[in-house]
Amino acid sequence: MASRAAIYGRLAGSRLRAQYQYRFSFVLQIVGAFALSFLDFIEVLVIFHHLPALGGWSLGEVAFLYGSSYVVFRFADMTMGALDRLPVLIRMGTLDQVLTRPLGSLWQVLTTDIGVRHVGGMVQGGIVFWFALTRVHIHWTALRVAVFVSMLIGGAVIFCAIWVATNAIAFWTMDAREVANSVTYGGNYLTNYPLHIFGVWLRRLLAYVIPLAFVNYFPSLYVLDKRSPIGSPVLRFVSPLVAAGAVVAAGAIWKTAVRHYRSSGS
Amino acid sequence: MLRLYWEVARRGFRRYATYRGATFAGVFTNTVFGFIRAYVFIAMFAVAKRPGGYDLADVLTYTFLTQALLMPLYIWGWTEIADTVYTGQIATDLYRPFDYQSYWLSQDLGRAAYHMVMRGVPPFVIGALVFGLRLPTHPLTWVVFLLSAALGVTVSFALRFMANLSAFWIVDVRGINSLAAAVWTLLSGFIIPIAFFPTTARTIIRSLPFVSMLEFPVDVFLERVQGMHLVSTLAAQAAWAVVLLGAGRIMLRAATSKLVVQGG
Numbered sequence: 001m002a003s004r005a006a007i008y009g010r011l012a013g014s015r016l017r018a019q020y021q022y023r024f025s026f027v028l029q030i031v032g033a034f035a036l037s038f039l040d041f042i043e044v045l046v047i048f049h050h051l052p053a054l055g056g057w058s059l060g061e062v063a064f065l066y067g068s069s070y071v072v073f074r075f076a077d078m079t080m081g082a083l084d085r086l087p088v089l090i091r092m093g094t095l096d097q098v099l100t101r102p103l104g105s106l107w108q109v110l111t112t113d114i115g116v117r118h119v120g121g122m123v124q125g126g127i128v129f130w131f132a133l134t135r136v137h138i139h140w141t142a143l144r145v146a147v148f149v150s151m152l153i154g155g156a157v158i159f160c161a162i163w164v165a166t167n168a169i170a171f172w173t174m175d176a177r178e179v180a181n182s183v184t185y186g187g188n189y190l191t192n193y194p195l196h197i198f199g200v201w202l203r204r205l206l207a208y209v210i211p212l213a214f215v216n217y218f219p220s221l222y223v224l225d226k227r228s229p230i231g232s233p234v235l236r237f238v239s240p241l242v243a244a245g246a247v248v249a250a251g252a253i254w255k256t257a258v259r260h261y262r263s264s265g266s
Numbered sequence: 267m268l269r270l271y272w273e274v275a276r277r278g279f280r281r282y283a284t285y286r287g288a289t290f291a292g293v294f295t296n297t298v299f300g301f302i303r304a305y306v307f308i309a310m311f312a313v314a315k316r317p318g319g320y321d322l323a324d325v326l327t328y329t330f331l332t333q334a335l336l337m338p339l340y341i342w343g344w345t346e347i348a349d350t351v352y353t354g355q356i357a358t359d360l361y362r363p364f365d366y367q368s369y370w371l372s373q374d375l376g377r378a379a380y381h382m383v384m385r386g387v388p389p390f391v392i393g394a395l396v397f398g399l400r401l402p403t404h405p406l407t408w409v410v411f412l413l414s415a416a417l418g419v420t421v422s423f424a425l426r427f428m429a430n431l432s433a434f435w436i437v438d439v440r441g442i443n444s445l446a447a448a449v450w451t452l453l454s455g456f457i458i459p460i461a462f463f464p465t466t467a468r469t470i471i472r473s474l475p476f477v478s479m480l481e482f483p484v485d486v487f488l489e490r491v492q493g494m495h496l497v498s499t500l501a502a503q504a505a506w507a508v509v510l511l512g513a514g515r516i517m518l519r520a521a522t523s524k525l526v527v528q529g530g
Contacts (some may be wrong), residue, residue, distance in 0.1 A: 022437055022438055024437075025437060028445070039449070039452045046458050050317040053313065054309050054310060055309045173287055176290070178292050186299055198302065199301070
């Protein structure tokens with residue numbers, strides 16, 4: 001296991017060095033990702049220009065959701081983003097090489113690209129998060145700290161699992177991978193706002209079947225001490241369990257998908 | 267010559283028609299995003315009082331119309347010309363006996379027509395069935411809307427043309443492209459209606475070309491601009507299209523003057 005982590009580290013390191021060779025483009029991509037994600041926050045600011053609270057949540061509280069969503073989503077985008085290239089790997093036959101090597105197929109695919117530019121998005125999310133923490137009053141207790149930390153870790157894990165599970169579609173049909181965007185990028189957008197404002201069917205599908213509700217909404221209810229029209233109070237504490245379940249499910253989907261894979265023969 | 271560009275446009279249309287699975291997946295994704303955005307606006311309008319003169323039906327129509335125009339405008343990730351710069355293919359393309367920019371513009375308009383029909387109409391129809399969107403009261407509005415949308419695509423193309431040509435000066439256009447796309451999405455009015463911005467920001471944004479891509483066609487559809495105002499809106503779009511296409515031609519000339527073709 002330790003040696004597997006070392007190999008992953010080495011492969012990832014070689015990708016980073018390769019990207020760093022084009023220094024101007026490298027820096028520009030990070031700055032671009034930073035600016036790009038800040039433009040998203042303008043939407044939140046413009047909405048709050050017209051009202052004091054959205055769905056009963058203040059600007060600081062929505063910024064709390066936005067910041068937490070962005071930090072974990074961009075982390076997942078950075079580490080899992082290479083899965084976007086899966087259709088290319090399949091079409092070019094590169095995946096055949098991957099499968100013959102004595103290292104897990106997922107790890108190898110992940111290290112074909114490390115999206116360092118998403119550090120820019122994480123930094124922006126962090127700034128919005130910091131802004132949120134200066135505006136909301138949280139009565140920190142040991143349990144609140146624990147829920148807060150587990151929210152960030154669990155959220156990142158859930159997004160990574162969603163990324164793996166949805167991109168595995170490429171093994172069955174290559175054109176259809178845009179569907180994955182509706183739950184990855186769409187999930188990022190959805191988790192910027194309090195979940196109860198969304199329609200009941202959308203919520204069932206995106207928040208419970210795809211467990212986006214546990215990325216930040218339910219844990220935030222506890223940390224920010226908010227009431228919610230939906231969900232039992234117990235749900236505020238189960239994000240780590242949901243994250244663990246999501247990993248198991250994503251792993252099973254990936255394994256099934258790889259087993260289903262038939263080489264294009266080229 | 268016109269006949270040639272017409273054929274090129276038709277090929278542009280047909281080329282994208284090949285990918286049926288991608289079309290279906292794209293419609294699904296555009297629709298899901300439309301739903302998510304719609305609920306955010308529903309929550310907003312439960313509290314806000316007619317921001318920017320919009321009522322709820324206006325903003326929901328805006329939401330699904332912008333989702334529908336997203337693919338025709340093709341703001342994200344188009345690097346076809348930049349790719350030909352890197353492979354050197356552009357040298358042969360420039361030799362061909364037609365106007366280089368007009369060729370790509372025709373191709374792009376054909377593509378946009380395909381995306382309008384196959385990627386634009388379905389999300390809008392689904393949105394209309396679920397949320398009850400506002401349709402134009404005057405039949406002529408449909409025609410003017412299509413004209414305005416075509417001008418919007420032309421402005422979008424002119425901007426993308428220049429972003430692609432930057433490949434002559436930079437090793438990797440992806441950074442510039444993603445930065446430009448981010449600015450265009452916000453300032454065209456895709457992320458949130460420009461009418462919702464504070465007055466000063468609104469005035470500045472509307473003096474820039476980006477609203478010609480999206481906000482103007484949407485305003486035409488919602489019949490928010492009428493009479494002389496409608497004429498001046500279309501005139502502004504046409505003027506920006508001409509100016510930006512002209513700027514692209516100047517850029518192309520500057521680029522080709524430094525083009526050195528290896529071998530032969």
